[in-house]
Amino acid sequence: MENIIHCPKCNEKIDVSDAMSQQMEQQLNDKYQQQLKKQDEAIAAKKNKMDEAARQLALDKKSFQQDIDLKVAQQLKADKVALTKQLKSQFEQDNQLAISALQDDLTEKSKKLKLIQKIEIENERLKREKDEAVHEANLAAEKAMSVQLKIERTKINEQVHTEHELKLKEHQSLINSLKEQIDITKRKAEQGSMQLQGEVQELAIEEWLEAQYPFDQIEEIKKGAQGADCLQHVVNSLGTECGTIYYESKRTKSFQPSWIEKFKQDIRDKNASVGVLVTAVMPKDMKHMGQVNGVWICTFEEFKGLSLVLRESLIKLSKAIAVQENRGDKMVMMYNYLTSNDFSSRVEAIVEGFTELQTDLNKEKLAMARLWKKREKNIEKVLLNTTEMFGSVKGIAGSSVADIGLLELAED
Known part of the structure; x- marks a missing residue:
């Protein structure tokens, strides 16, 4: 018999036996799950009781162990x-005799110590x-010695004071004498130094004049003789004396105007x-060379140019005077011209030009010297490199390279 019904809405066939079977299965399953849940709860409760019992057992065990x-x-x-009591009692019994012996010994030593202390106290008192x-x-x-020493010290002090005063006066006198000698020596040294410096410049002037003008006569004024330092007799190419130039050398720290008048008198003499x-x-x-009251004043550097100009002027004047021999007094004309402003200006211009030429010449000498030195170094460098290169080639190629005579050592 079929347990099938139709759905009134969709006309779907439904098996009634299957539906009931599923419903019963669901009911059984729910019942089983409820029983299973109750069993799990019972097991969990038992487990909790067992855990609590285990904890209590552990606590009891710990407490028992502590007890x-x-x-x-x-x-x-x-x-x-x-x-300890037993050992102490035994130790006291064992050492009682030793302690008694030590106590007796200590008492004896204490008596001896007191006796020694009494003896030491007595010794300290004595x-x-x-x-x-x-x-x-x-x-x-x-006290007696002090009195005697005081007396002797007084005597010695008086004696020493007297001797010291005399020696002090002697030393003071000696010091004053030495100071005077030092001052005299110092002044002599300063004078000697200034004199020596002047002599050096004087000698330099004479040597330069002799070297520059070999035909002129350079007359040295001897030391101690009246007058200036040296006299230059100017001689022309024909051997004729054209005049004289008088030189005075001064090399001091300051210029004295009185020198001019004295030098003028020497010139006249x-x-x-x-x-x-x-x-x-x-x-x-x-500031530079010039003429003062008919006397030319210059430095040693300016002297060389001035000397050249004055000498040439004297030669030209001598020649002009010789041409105009019957037209007046030669010496008056020469003196008037040499002391004129025109001559002074011309000489200054000539000396300035000479000085500039000399300065330029020195500069050119230095420049050419540097240029020559530079070229010499370059030539040496080229020659050295050439020699080294030839030596390298010669070392590689051997005798197949011809020798260069200029690069070989000269044979004796």
Whole structure:
């Protein structure tokens, strides 16, 4: 028999037996799940009880162990105390005799120590009394010695004071004498130094004139003789004396105007044509060479150019005077011209030009010297490199390379 019904809506066939079977299966399953849940809850409750019992057991075990440890410790402590008492009693019994012997020995030594201390105290007292007696004796002796020393010291001080005063006066006198000698020596040294410096410049002037003008006569004025330092007799190419130039050398720290008048008098005494004062320090109102009251004043550097100009001027004047021999006094004409402003201006211009030419010449010499040195270094460098290159080639190629005579050593 078929248990099939139709759905009134969709007309779908439904098996009634299958539906009931599924419903019963669902009911059984739900019932089983409920029973299973109850069993799980019962098991969980039992497990909780067992865990609680285990924790309680652990606590009881721990408490029991603590009680056991405490009782064991108490028993050990009691045993230790009893053992200590027993050992102490035995030790006291064993050492009672030794302690008694030591006590007797200590008592005996204490008596001896007291006796020794009493003896030491007595010794200290005797020593102190002895020291006091010695001190009093020394004090008395020192007082007597002090009085005697004071007397002797007074005598010695008086004697030393007298001797010291005499020696002090002698030393002071000696010092004053030495100071005077030092001052005299210092002044002589300064004078000698200034004189030596002047002589050096004077000698340099004479040597330069002799070297520059070999036909002129350079007359040295001897030391101690009246007059300036040297006199130049100017001689022309025909051997005729054309005039004289008088030179005075001064090399001091300051210029003295009185030199000019004295030098003019020396010029007149020597009947010189012109005078030149060569000085290391120019007058305050002069920065370079010039003429003052008929006397030429210049430095040693300017002297060379001035000397050349003055000499040429004397030669030309001498020639002009010779041509105009019957037209007046030669010496007057020469003196008037040499002391004129025109001659002074011309000489200054010539000397300035000469100085500039000399400076330019020195500069050119230095420049050419540097240029020659540079070229010489370059030539040496080229020659050295050429020699090294030829040597390298010769070392590689051997005798197949011809020798170069200029690069070979000269044979004796």
